[in-house]
Amino acid sequence: MNKLKEIEELCKIGIADVQLCFNIKEDLWDKYIEQELCKNESLMDLINFRQSVNFDWKVDTKLGGPATTLNACVLYCLIRYYDLFMICETGVAGGYSTVFLLEAVSRNGGIMRSLELSNDMNEVAKLVPEKWKDSPTWHLKTGVDSVEFLRNENDDYNRIFHLYCHDSLHTFKHMFSELTEFKKCKNDRFFVFFDDQNSENFWDRCLQMKLFEKKGYNVKYISGKESRLNGHMGGIIKYDKVL
Numbered sequence: 265m266n267k268l269k270e271i272e273e274l275c276k277i278g279i280a281d282v283q284l285c286f287n288i289k290e291d292l293w294d295k296y297i298e299q300e301l302c303k304n305e306s307l308m309d310l311i312n313f314r315q316s317v318n319f320d321w322k323v324d325t326k327l328g329g330p331a332t333t334l335n336a337c338v339l340y341c342l343i344r345y346y347d348l349f350m351i352c353e354t355g356v357a358g359g360y361s362t363v364f365l366l367e368a369v370s371r372n373g374g375i376m377r378s379l380e381l382s383n384d385m386n387e388v389a390k391l392v393p394e395k396w397k398d399s400p401t402w403h404l405k406t407g408v409d410s411v412e413f414l415r416n417e418n419d420d421y422n423r424i425f426h427l428y429c430h431d432s433l434h435t436f437k438h439m440f441s442e443l444t445e446f447k448k449c450k451n452d453r454f455f456v457f458f459d460d461q462n463s464e465n466f467w468d469r470c471l472q473m474k475l476f477e478k479k480g481y482n483v484k485y486i487s488g489k490e491s492r493l494n495g496h497m498g499g500i501i502k503y504d505k506v507l
């Protein structure tokens with residue numbers, strides 16, 4: 265059983281559009297999905313479970329619906345291609361996207377911090393294999409509001425992540441507050457990813473009000489809307505310091 269086959273065309277289109285937007289010449293699907301992800305048995309088992317008819321998020325991941333496999337694959341490629349090794353994730357729930365992020369960042373020798381509001385340890389990260397739970401790669405903070413946590417000026421880590429990955433509360437107010445904190449990043453290059461970027465028309469409102477911009481940085485972005493997937497894929501914003 266390889267459930268990824270069923271959505272292969274969709275994933276290939278999303279990944280190809282990301283390549284086009286960021287001018288990536290390499291075939292990310294072949295290099296990172298075929299050659300790496302498809303050979304990772306535990307990731308394939310997880311995909312097969314997520315895509316199966318038996319999976320019901322209201323039962324299996326009660327804190328919130330999991331990311332799509334499309335978004336998980338796109339993020340995996342992005343992390344591996346750009347060698348991103350410091351990742352911040354908001355909104356863990358059962359941890360579907362968490363597992364892909366951890367697999368990719370660990371291959372890069374990096375670390376991930378995950379911020380989750382719930383303290384229910386029967387539910388938080390229940391899809392995440394035990395090997396990650398006491399691994400130095402993963403720093404899970406539960407019972408925290410992502411925005412409050414990121415606002416802490418004394419935590420230098422908050423400003424040096426290479427990828428900020430939003431999948432917490434999908435209201436305009438909360439997403440905008442996270443974006444404001446993410447944009448305080450001091451790296452020459454960093455990425456921001458928004459799952460459910462069309463909630464409360466977040467993506468279009470940001471474009472209209474030029475909220476993605478950051479002084480001194482070139483900004484490139486793609487969401488499903490700028491791609492052939494028309495909103496189906498999450499939104500990615502790439503920041504490059506003007507040197």
Ligand SMILES: C[S@@+](CC[C@H](N)C(=O)[O-])C[C@H]1O[C@@H](n2cnc3c(N)ncnc32)[C@H](O)[C@@H]1O
Pocket residue numbers: 325327328329330331354355356357358359360361362379380381382408409410411431432433
């Ligand atoms: C859509 S689910 C995350 C799905 C997860 N990324 C996955 O792929 O399985 C949203 C999660 O965000 C958490 N959440 C909601 N508000 C939050 C906040 N203010 N700060 C941090 N996490 C929050 C919820 O408790 C829930 O677990």
